[in-house]
Amino acid sequence: MARRIAAGAAYGGGSIGLLGAAGVGVLLAEVQLAKRSVGGGIAPVPPSGDGWYGLAYGHTEPLRMGMLGDSTAAGQGVRRAGQTPGALLASGLAAVAERPVDLWNVALPGARSDDLDRQVTLLLSDTARVPDVCVIMIGANDVTHRLPATESVRCLAAAVRRLRTAGAEVVVGTCPDLGTIEPVYQPLRWVARRVSRQLAAAQTIVAVEQGARTVSLGDLLGPEFAANPRELFGPDNYHPSAEGYATAAMAVLPTLCAVLNLWPETDHLDATRDEDMLPVAKAASAAAAQAGTEVTGARAPWALLKHRRRRRLPTAAEATPAGAVPPGAVPQDVPPDVPPDVPPGAEETRQVGREA
Numbered sequence: 109m110a111r112r113i114a115a116g117a118a119y120g121g122g123s124i125g126l127l128g129a130a131g132v133g134v135l136l137a138e139v140q141l142a143k144r145s146v147g148g149g150i151a152p153v154p155p156s157g158d159g160w161y162g163l164a165y166g167h168t169e170p171l172r173m174g175m176l177g178d179s180t181a182a183g184q185g186v187r188r189a190g191q192t193p194g195a196l197l198a199s200g201l202a203a204v205a206e207r208p209v210d211l212w213n214v215a216l217p218g219a220r221s222d223d224l225d226r227q228v229t230l231l232l233s234d235t236a237r238v239p240d241v242c243v244i245m246i247g248a249n250d251v252t253h254r255l256p257a258t259e260s261v262r263c264l265a266a267a268v269r270r271l272r273t274a275g276a277e278v279v280v281g282t283c284p285d286l287g288t289i290e291p292v293y294q295p296l297r298w299v300a301r302r303v304s305r306q307l308a309a310a311q312t313i314v315a316v317e318q319g320a321r322t323v324s325l326g327d328l329l330g331p332e333f334a335a336n337p338r339e340l341f342g343p344d345n346y347h348p349s350a351e352g353y354a355t356a357a358m359a360v361l362p363t364l365c366a367v368l369n370l371w372p373e374t375d376h377l378d379a380t381r382d383e384d385m386l387p388v389a390k391a392a393s394a395a396a397a398q399a400g401t402e403v404t405g406a407r408a409p410w411a412l413l414k415h416r417r418r419r420r421l422p423t424a425a426e427a428t429p430a431g432a433v434p435p436g437a438v439p440q441d442v443p444p445d446v447p448p449d450v451p452p453g454a455e456e457t458r459q460v461g462r463e464a
Contacts, residue, residue, distance in 0.1 A: 154192060154217060155192065157189040160209065161199050162198075162209055165206050167208065168208075169207065171201060172237060172238065173194075173209055173239055173240065173243070174211075175193070175211065175214065175215055176228065176243070176244045176267070178218065178249050180281075180356075181243070184347050188350070191354075192213070192353065194215075197364055201364055201370075205365075214227045214230050215227070218249060220260070221261070221267075222255065232270070238275065240276060241279070241364065243279050243280075244279070244281065246280075246283070247304070251303050261310045264280070268315050269318045272318060277368060278319070278320035278367075280311060280312075280321070282307075282315075282325060282396070283305075284304065284326065286301070308324055308396040309395070310392070313392045317405070319405065321402060322402065324396055324403075359400040383413055385406060385412055386413055388405070388410065401415055402416055
């Protein structure tokens, strides 16, 4: 199904329904009902995390990072800039690269994939600030608002292509598993999971074919949500909390560093971690079924399926603050094998990172 969606997008085909109009209609109605049951789905306006991170490493030659997507990329559900995924990733990237990182977040809460064209245009509008690397997190609103799957992946492919043409590396966090949302009950939970995974697999195919790497978000937070939903959901019970975003960021950070040749691991496959080289469609399907999985294009039509190791974050005793940052840009936890850049207040995400 994912390959059919991707093929339909590539050749200008019409919409290929994931479940059919009736099933998606029921899903949409159930999601809207669930959102009303948790206060109308109202979450705080996400804080802006734009700014420089890792100033302890200097004030020149920054890595320029762009963040695109929907409310997940924007960090809706938290109140501090340092708790947003963009800030968490920029802080970790600065520590690994030992260079400052200039973050520009153009993500928009409620955005669908058809908004990516506008976001890319905005991101590339300043020729002096063309990004070195971009992270895209998109897809949930495509499902809940019934954007045709072929149009969804067509828009994503076009956005990745424009960014790659501009010289930026791209990492795509694929559609999360809507079946993990607490107020969604069976049988709609199963429907939401199936739709989300099929879209995530199709996103993987088109993104890899355009030269990006993908990381499946899927049900990455599913076990944590089930065990402790009040801590890992935000005030609206729909968007992740600070701890939830920290867990997701820890899954994306290794790939973000690897795409810039900064991660100490190579692309050597580790059979003990179920890593393999597969046809891209099979790799996409496998990644959609297992959250935190990276897919990287190899020689067409093959792709590398990797499960990169996550690094333990420093404890309070090990962490040492370094360098000031502008207001609203607060570095968070980073891997321990590089100089940490953790200010007071970062302890909120440290425990989740250690467990991950």
